[in-house]
Amino acid sequence: MLQINNLHANVGDKPILKGLTLSLNAGEIHAIMGPNGAGKSTLGYVLSGRPGYEVTEGSVTFNGQDLLALEPHERAAAGLFLGFQYPVEIPGVSNVQFLREALNAQRKYRGEAPLTGGEFLKVAREQAGALGMDMEMLKRPVNVGFSGGEKKRNEMVQMGIIDPALAILDETDSGLDIDALRTVGDGINRIMRKPDKAVLLITHYQRLLDYVKPDFVHVLDGGRITRTGGADLALELERDGYKELAA
Amino acid sequence: MTVLPTRHDEAWRYSDIDALARAWPLPAPESIIVPAGGTFARTIIQDSGTIHQLDIAIGKGATAAIHVLNTGGDYGRVELNVTLHEGADFKLGAVQIGGGTQTLEVITTVTHAEPGATSSQIVRSVLAGTATGTYLGKVAVARDAQQTDSVQSVKAMLLDRSATANAKPELEIYADDVKCAHGCAIGELDAMGLFYLQARGITPAEAKKLMLQAFVAGVFEGAADEAMLIEAALAKLGDLV
Amino acid sequence: MTDDIEIKDKAAWDAAEKVADYEHGWSSDIETDFAPKGLNEDTVRFISAKKNEPEWMLEWRLKAFAMWKTMEAPDWAKLNVPPIDYQDAYYYAAPKAKPKLNSLDEVDPEILRVYEKLGIPIAEQKLLAGVEGGEDGGLPQRRVAVDAVFDSVSVATTFRAELERAGVIFRSISEAIKEYPDLVRKYLGKIVPMHDNYFATLNCAVFSDGTFVYIPEGVRCPMELSTYFRINAENTGQFERTLIVADKGSYVSYLEGCTAPMRDENQLHAAVVELVALDDAEIKYSTVQNWYPGDAEGKGGIYNFVTKRALCQGRNSKVSWTQVETGSAVTWKYPSCVLNGENSVGEFYSVAVTNNHQQADTGTKMIHNGKGSRSTIVSKGISAGHSNNTYRGLVRVAPNAEGVRNFTQCDSLLLGSLSGAHTVPYIEVRNPSAQIEHEATTSKISDDQMFYAMARGLNAEEAVALIVNGFAKEVLQQLPMEFAVEAQKLLGISLEGSVG
Numbered sequence: 001m002l003q004i005n006n007l008h009a010n011v012g013d014k015p016i017l018k019g020l021t022l023s024l025n026a027g028e029i030h031a032i033m034g035p036n037g038a039g040k041s042t043l044g045y046v047l048s049g050r051p052g053y054e055v056t057e058g059s060v061t062f063n064g065q066d067l068l069a070l071e072p073h074e075r076a077a078a079g080l081f082l083g084f085q086y087p088v089e090i091p092g093v094s095n096v097q098f099l100r101e102a103l104n105a106q107r108k109y110r111g112e113a114p115l116t117g118g119e120f121l122k123v124a125r126e127q128a129g130a131l132g133m134d135m136e137m138l139k140r141p142v143n144v145g146f147s148g149g150e151k152k153r154n155e156m157v158q159m160g161i162i163d164p165a166l167a168i169l170d171e172t173d174s175g176l177d178i179d180a181l182r183t184v185g186d187g188i189n190r191i192m193r194k195p196d197k198a199v200l201l202i203t204h205y206q207r208l209l210d211y212v213k214p215d216f217v218h219v220l221d222g223g224r225i226t227r228t229g230g231a232d233l234a235l236e237l238e239r240d241g242y243k244e245l246a247a
Numbered sequence: 248m249t250v251l252p253t254r255h256d257e258a259w260r261y262s263d264i265d266a267l268a269r270a271w272p273l274p275a276p277e278s279i280i281v282p283a284g285g286t287f288a289r290t291i292i293q294d295s296g297t298i299h300q301l302d303i304a305i306g307k308g309a310t311a312a313i314h315v316l317n318t319g320g321d322y323g324r325v326e327l328n329v330t331l332h333e334g335a336d337f338k339l340g341a342v343q344i345g346g347g348t349q350t351l352e353v354i355t356t357v358t359h360a361e362p363g364a365t366s367s368q369i370v371r372s373v374l375a376g377t378a379t380g381t382y383l384g385k386v387a388v389a390r391d392a393q394q395t396d397s398v399q400s401v402k403a404m405l406l407d408r409s410a411t412a413n414a415k416p417e418l419e420i421y422a423d424d425v426k427c428a429h430g431c432a433i434g435e436l437d438a439m440g441l442f443y444l445q446a447r448g449i450t451p452a453e454a455k456k457l458m459l460q461a462f463v464a465g466v467f468e469g470a471a472d473e474a475m476l477i478e479a480a481l482a483k484l485g486d487l488v
Numbered sequence: 489m490t491d492d493i494e495i496k497d498k499a500a501w502d503a504a505e506k507v508a509d510y511e512h513g514w515s516s517d518i519e520t521d522f523a524p525k526g527l528n529e530d531t532v533r534f535i536s537a538k539k540n541e542p543e544w545m546l547e548w549r550l551k552a553f554a555m556w557k558t559m560e561a562p563d564w565a566k567l568n569v570p571p572i573d574y575q576d577a578y579y580y581a582a583p584k585a586k587p588k589l590n591s592l593d594e595v596d597p598e599i600l601r602v603y604e605k606l607g608i609p610i611a612e613q614k615l616l617a618g619v620e621g622g623e624d625g626g627l628p629q630r631r632v633a634v635d636a637v638f639d640s641v642s643v644a645t646t647f648r649a650e651l652e653r654a655g656v657i658f659r660s661i662s663e664a665i666k667e668y669p670d671l672v673r674k675y676l677g678k679i680v681p682m683h684d685n686y687f688a689t690l691n692c693a694v695f696s697d698g699t700f701v702y703i704p705e706g707v708r709c710p711m712e713l714s715t716y717f718r719i720n721a722e723n724t725g726q727f728e729r730t731l732i733v734a735d736k737g738s739y740v741s742y743l744e745g746c747t748a749p750m751r752d753e754n755q756l757h758a759a760v761v762e763l764v765a766l767d768d769a770e771i772k773y774s775t776v777q778n779w780y781p782g783d784a785e786g787k788g789g790i791y792n793f794v795t796k797r798a799l800c801q802g803r804n805s806k807v808s809w810t811q812v813e814t815g816s817a818v819t820w821k822y823p824s825c826v827l828n829g830e831n832s833v834g835e836f837y838s839v840a841v842t843n844n845h846q847q848a849d850t851g852t853k854m855i856h857n858g859k860g861s862r863s864t865i866v867s868k869g870i871s872a873g874h875s876n877n878t879y880r881g882l883v884r885v886a887p888n889a890e891g892v893r894n895f896t897q898c899d900s901l902l903l904g905s906l907s908g909a910h911t912v913p914y915i916e917v918r919n920p921s922a923q924i925e926h927e928a929t930t931s932k933i934s935d936d937q938m939f940y941a942m943a944r945g946l947n948a949e950e951a952v953a954l955i956v957n958g959f960a961k962e963v964l965q966q967l968p969m970e971f972a973v974e975a976q977k978l979l980g981i982s983l984e985g986s987v988g
Contacts, residue, residue, distance in 0.1 A: 048446050051438065076448035088443040092461025098444070101457065106448035141461075158447065257564075390905065405920035409887045412918075416926065418911040419566075423902035423932040431926040433917045 001026045001063055001198050002166060008057035008223075009046045016042040018223035019058070024166070024198045031201040031209055031234060034220035035242040040202045041085055043220070044170040048082040049075055062166065076102075077109035079165030081158075083172050087151040090142040095154070098142050099124065099161055106162065127160030131187050148175030156187040167192050168200045173208035185211025206238040258326075261381040261413045263350040266296070266322030276300035276328065283307040283332075289314075290472055292479065293351075296320015302328045305335040307361075314470040315341035317351045318483045326354040331364035339368040340466040342476075344483040345378035345410075352381040359392040359425075366396075371463045372403040374410040375487040381413040386427060393424040401431040404462055406455075406487060436462075456481075456488045523580035529553060532693050535580050539662045539697075542669060552682050552692030561686045562820075565849035566878045566910055569791065569818055577725045577756060579694045647711065654710050656740075657702040661729050664700035671702060675733055679762035679799045679826070687758040687793040687820070691727045695760065698728035703738035703769070712968060714743040725756040732762070734769035736802065741772040743971060754782075754817060758793045767802030767829070772810070774967050775823075776975055779815035784985070786845025786874070789817025796823035800832035800861070808835040809852065810966040812975045814982040817846060822880065824853035827861035834863040837963040839975075841956075841982045842875030842907070851881035851912075856892040856922070865896040868960045870979075871907035872986035878910040883926075887918040898928040901959050903952065903986050953980035 002024040009017040016039045024030055034040050046053045047060065049072040060067040062078060070078065090098065104114040115123070128135055131153055143151050152172055159167055169188070173181055189212060192199045201212065209217075209231065217233040218225045221242065227233065251271050252259040259267070277299075281287040283306035291299055296319055305311045309332075315325050329337050343351040357366050372380035380403060388395045403412035416429045436458045444454035460481060467476040523534045532553050536546040561572075651658045657668065664672050682692045699715045715730065734740055757779065763771050773796075782789025792815075798807035809823040825834030836852035854863035863883070871877040877900070885892045900909035911928045933955050941951035957964065957976050964972045 050442050050446075071451065072442060072445035073448050073450050073454070076446055082446050084443065084446075088437075088439050090440050090443070090458070090461060092464040093457055098447070098457070101453065102444070102447035102449050105450060105453060109448070162447065393905070403917070405917065405922075408919055410918070410920065411916065414913075414915040414926075416911075416913060416915075416928065418900070418928060418930060419908070420900065420902065420910060420930050421908045423905045423907075425902075425930055425932075427928070427930040429911070429926070429928040431913070431915060431924075433915060433922060433924040435920045435923075 002067075002200075003061045004047075004058070005060070006058040007043075007046070007055065007060060009042060010054045010056055011042060011052065015056070016223055017046065020220070020224050022218065022225060024200060026165075026198055027195045028215045029193065029199040029201065029212060030216045030218065031203060031214040032218050032220050033203060033206075033234060033237055036204070038220045039223045040204075040220055041170055044082055044085075044168045044200075044202055047075075047168055048072060048080060073105065074109065076162075076164075077106040081162055081164035081167045083152075083155045083159060083167060083169035085171040085174065087143045087146075087155055089144045089146075091144050093142050095138040095140060095142050096121075096124065099138075099158060102158075103162060123161055124157075127157050130160065130190065131157050132183055133157055149177065149180045152176055152184060153180065156184055156191075160187065160191050163191070165196065166198050166200070168202065170202045171204065172201070173203055173205065181208065182211060184208075188212050206234045209234050258354055258383065260383075261350075261379060261411075262324070262352065263322040263379075266350065267298070270298055273298060273300065276302045276326075279303045279311075281305045281309040281311050281335075283309055285309045287311040288471060290470055290476065291315045291317075291325055292476075293317045293323040293325055294319030294479075296323050298322075298324045298326070300326045300328075303337075304330045305332060305337055305364075307332045308334045310336040310338075312338040312469065313340075314467055314476060315339070315343075315353060316467075316476055316479055317341065317343035317353060318345070318479070321348065322350045324352045324354065327356070329355065329357045329366070331357070331359050331361070331366060333361040334363040335361075336364065337366040338469075339370070340468070340470065341368070341370045341382075342463045342466050342480050343370075343372045343380050343382075344463075344480060344487065345373075345380050346375040346487045347378060348376065349378040350381075351378065352383070354381075354383045356385045356387065357397070358387045358389065359395040359397065360389050362392050363394045364392065364396075366398075368399045368401075369466050370399075370401045371466055372412055373406065373459055373462065373484065373487065374403065374412055375406040377407075377409045377411075379411040379413065383413075383415045383417070385415075385417040385419065386429075387419040388422050388425050388427070390421040392422050395422060395425040395427070397425070397427045399429040399431075401429075402462070403433045404459065405433070405435065452488050456484055459484050459488070522578045525578055526575040527577070527579055527694070531579050535694055535696060538580060539665075541662075541665060544669075544673070545665055548677070548682075549693050552689050553694075555683060556686070556689040556693055559686045559689055565820055565880070566876060566912070567818055567820060567847050567849050569847075572754075572756060572791065574690075579725055579727070580696055650710070655704040655707055656709050657700065658713055659700045661695075661698040661700045661731065664731075668700070668702070671733070672700065672731065675731055675762065675764055676729075677762075679764060680760050680795050680797050685795060688760050688795040691729060691758050691760045691795070694725070695727045695729040698730045698759070699732075700730075701732040701740065701742065703732075703734045703740045705735040706737045707735075708738065709740040712741045712743055714745065716745045725758065727757075728759045730759070730761040732764070732771060732773075734763075734765045734771050734805075736766045737768045739770045739772075741968060742774070743968065744773070744775040745778070754789060754791050755780075756791050756793070757816075759795070761794070761796040761823075763796075763798035763807055765798065765800050765802060765805035765807050765829075765832075768804045769802060770806040770808075771798065772808045773798075773823070774971060775809075775811040775813075776967075776971060776978065777811065777813045777815050777819070778978060780817075781815050781846050781982075782817040782844065784844050784873075786817070789846070790815065792816035792819045792821065794819075794821040796821065798823075798825045798834070800825055800827045800829050800834060800858070802829045802832070804831050804833075805829045806833040806835075808833075808837070808966070810835075810837040810963065811839070811850075812963070812967070812978065813838065813840040813848060813850060814978050816848070819846075819848040819850050821850045822852055824855070825863065826855045827858050827863065829858045829861070831860040831862075832858050833861070835966075836863075836865045836867070836881075837966040838867045838879075839870070839960040839963045839979070840868070840877055840879075841870045841979055842872065842877040843982055843986050844873040844875060846873075846875040846877075848876070849878040849880055851879045853882040854884070854894060856883075856885045856889045856894070859889055860891045861889060862893040863895075865894070865898075866962050867896075867898045868963055869898070869900045869909055869911075870903065870956055870959070870983070871900065871909045872903040872983055874906050876908040876910070878912060880912040882914040882916070883924055884914075885917045885919050885922040885924070889919050890921045892919065892922040892924075894922075894924045896924075896926040898926070899959070900928075900930045901956065902930065902932050903983065949980070949984065952983055952986065956980075956983060
């Protein structure tokens with residue numbers, strides 16, 4: 001589904017990714033772990049096309065398409081979803097309006113008919129309910145006044161409504177208490193653990209992986225993948241730390 | 248005023264004087280007196296390049312609310328001269344949206360002449376092309392107009408280089424027990440917000456429009472014809488983006 | 489006395505010292521050389537001749553004088569200034585030369601006390617009073633080089649030899665015109681053009697003295713530089729001119745202090761200050777303005793019409809203006825930054841206190857022409873008595889200046905219900921990438937605050953001084969430390985009598 005080959009990327013003038021190669025197949029869940037500053041968030045931003053993140057070398061294909069040639073909204077329409085580490089507040093725009101516009105823009109891009117207001121609300125209610133989110137919150141402006149945990153939960157509701165093929169979830173576990181962590185973990189499994197979907201979990205800690213069991217764990221350090229293993233690798237990292245591993 | 252003003256006149260310093268000359272001399276300002284305890288509301292839609300001048304005296308305990316959508320013509324100007332008596336309240340919500348070579352301006356002089364009056368002005372400008380949008384907003388608090396409470400929020404957004412936003416949020420205060428808070432911000436759309444919208448599949452133009460819509464939203468809150476004003480504002484925004 | 493202190497005019501020095509021998513609000517009867525009263529071309533020639541100026545300088549002055557005659561005084565400020573009779577003043581006054589020199593090492597403790605009350609730092613005091621820092625082991629380590637301007641002439645410039653070893657030129661402007669004509673001509677009138685405004689043009693014609701500073705490339709000026717301005721003679725205008733050039737990668741911190749005696753007549757002060765910062769250079773310019781403000785009934789006091797402007801010409805150049813304005817009957821002053829350099833920085837930190845019948849209309853202009861240029865404006869206005877205090881500012885962003893940032897905070901504090909506090913900001917933006925923020929608030933000292941402070945043992949005046957200092961803290965913090973301490977005291981002194 002996703003092939004990343006020798007990816008180099010700069011933020012400003014500073015090289016962050018330095019030859020990253022990674023391949024994800026449909027039906028797989030991958031976790032990327034690594035110390036602070038390894039380039040984990042940069043990878044998420046580069047894949048989703050954030051301005052200011054410049055690819056200097058390498059390629060990324062997504063279902064056979066050149067991902068890097070697409071605009072951010074085209075990547076979303078092609079089925080890529082980025083769960084933000086810090087979801088952005090947009091005063092004045094309600095969640096409902098935002099999501100409906102987003103979903104219908106993606107459907108339009110794919111040549112599908114837009115959802116009516118009723119159809120959309122049905123999907124929204126379903127997903128919000130599954131993640132224990134009050135419909136009233138969906139009527140409020142996007143992320144404005146939400147707690148850290150509520151923002152992350154909102155990201156999952158969005159993922160459920162948009163139903164992407166590939167989700168890149170950047171530190172989705174940060175800021176969550178244990179109950180919220182379970183809810184979010186269950187959400188990821190329910191929405192994304194399917195034979196035609198894939199997930200790239202970007203995380204610093206092992207704890208989310210107790211709920212979402214990865215098929216592969218990669219260590220990202222110094223802008224490239226330094227080690228790959230199974231779910232056990234995450235436990236090893238948790239026990240020994242990244243320093244030990246680097247030595 | 249009988250002589251055509253020049254840009255040396257403070258109230259006309261950013262005006263399109265040539266356009267003004269064509270409309271000169273102006274008729275006397277419309278005079279509105281809101282009696283004690285009364286209420287007054289008016290919506291001004293300036294969509295054809297005209298100059299609106301209103302003098303509003305708000306009596307004791309009375310309220311007045313003005314909503315302005317300033318969008319049309321080469322030169323459009325809405326000028327309000329408001330005097331508040333004891334315990335009166337004045338609210339202004341104004342949006343101006345300009346493109347091309349338009350010059351749009353809203354000028355307010357709000358005088359708290361007596362104690363205990365409250366006023367608020369919320370003004371949002373969106374400017375594209377080489378348009379000029381100006382807000383000159385003066386709040387004057389007379390000697391002894393204690394317990395005045397005045398807030399002003401002024402924001403402008405430029406969509407193109409060479410569009411111009413001017414603002415003059417002015418305070419003239421002669422009483423000590425007053426609360427006056429003015430805020431003014433001029434900038435561009437939040438880049439991270441735009442990216443977030445696009446990462447959810449919204450096209451750049453739609454994302455921009457959505458953000459601008461949010462930018463002007465709320466200004467028309469409480470207007471009798473709120474829905475119509477929002478729709479008209481969105482239509483004009485759609486033309487610019 | 490060491491050779492580091494250069495007394496150019498012993499009699500003037502003596503006079504400067506003598507004048508300090510009065511209580512706060514003193515006056516003194518120094519024998520003085522005046523130019524004939526009034527203003528005409530001959531006055532201009534007289535001043536130029538007194539200073540043995542080169543021909544080009546005289547021509548420049550005469551051109552300015554001709555221009556000035558065609559101009560009108562600006563009337564846009566929120567100031568009520570009676571018409572000024574420019575013919576009823578002296579445009580040049582210098583302490584008369586005396587044959588006998590006084591000893592410089594006898595410092596009257598009373599003089600120290602007076603200086604202290606005025607807010608001049610201790611080290612500078614001793615220098616001014618004639619004791620050079622290096623000789624007295626008890627003095628603070630930090631040294632300040634001083635140019636003392638008394639009426640129309642510079643009477644002493646200290647630490648010259650040491651500064652020269654670092655390559656720093658620190659001179660009265662009259663000397664610089666003669667010694668460094670090329671450097672002076674290159675910049676004089678280039679930042680504030682001759683035609684800039686009525687008072688600046690007048691200054692071009694009749695400026696008497698002032699300070700010239702040049703910091704060469706890569707040099708961090710080894711000590712703070714300071715000018716102490718004093719108007720003493722009656723009916724005399726002071727028109728000083730300051731020019732500071734910071735070459736690439738250099739740094740200088742400059743302090744300016746001013747006082748004048750108590751007089752019934754209004755005296756005119758119209759200065760021009762020009763600063764230039766080249767690539768990576770930084771100038772920090774601090775002012776404590778304590779000209780005589782007039783009496784409680786509004787009689788007398790200095791009319792202070794000052795044009796101060798900095799040109800941040802170089803990449804990453806920075807100019808920071810800090811002012812504490814407590815004096816003068818009328819203040820008309822807008823220290824500004826023209827930010828031409830890419831990523832250049834302009835700052836304006838101001839505390840303006842007005843009491844009794846004082847009027848101040850002061851603020852800044854930040855003109856953003858350079859990409860990535862940034863500015864910060866923090867203005868704290870305090871109005872008491874029957875005074876009026878106006879902040880007037882301009883933030884302008886040119887169409888080609890990408891990525892400009894400005895933050896402006898204007899706070900007014902009113903003490904009593906007979907004063908006025910005004911805020912007149914102009915914001916003009918032509919580039920979409922600019923981020924401009926302006927915030928303004930008006931408040932008074934709450935009864936709760938007063939009660940709390942007084943319940944802890946402060947009297948009403950002390951409580952006000954405490955709260956006002958808290959209000960102005962952000963600005964006072966920008967001052968060099970010794971200055972900040974004195975400025976704090978000055979705020980308290982200025983507000984004496986403002987609470988019942």
